[in-house]
Amino acid sequence: MSAQDKLLMEKLRLAKDGSPGTATILALGDGSPRTATIRVQPDSGNVFEATIELLKGYHLEVGQSVRVRFNPAHHSKVVLLNMAAAGGLWHVATHCPDCGAPVDMATATVAAHPVCAYCRQPIPCDPA
Numbered sequence: 001m002s003a004q005d006k007l008l009m010e011k012l013r014l015a016k017d018g019s020p021g022t023a024t025i026l027a028l029g030d031g032s033p034r035t036a037t038i039r040v041q042p043d044s045g046n047v048f049e050a051t052i053e054l055l056k057g058y059h060l061e062v063g064q065s066v067r068v069r070f071n072p073a074h075h076s077k078v079v080l081l082n083m084a085a086a087g088g089l090w091h092v093a094t095h096c097p098d099c100g101a102p103v104d105m106a107t108a109t110v111a112a113h114p115v116c117a118y119c120r121q122p123i124p125c126d127p128a
């Protein structure tokens, strides 16, 4: 499993099981991987700041508020939830059933209607 896959799996787990809160984007890094410095206001608990790695596909602006889930034991572990899909994330197939292409989980799990990036067919998904 590649480092990127591991990061994705970790974020998917966190999106499902983490504690809820709201993050404000304080600063965006230009490096690779891209990073964001965020201030997190947990739904219950104290504000903390963290720097997180951004997956490809996220478009963020400084000052923006984003719903997040985080690991209360490790405040560096924060995952951003998608604002457009406020109802929740998807559990999606890892490969397209039509063309077999690997699915970009970072995009598909938060898309309004996940589709394959290659053949544009819908990807099977269940609400998270």
Ligand SMILES: [Zn+2]
Binding pocket: 096, 097, 098, 099, 100, 101, 116, 117, 118, 119, 120, 121
């Ligand atoms: Zn496909």
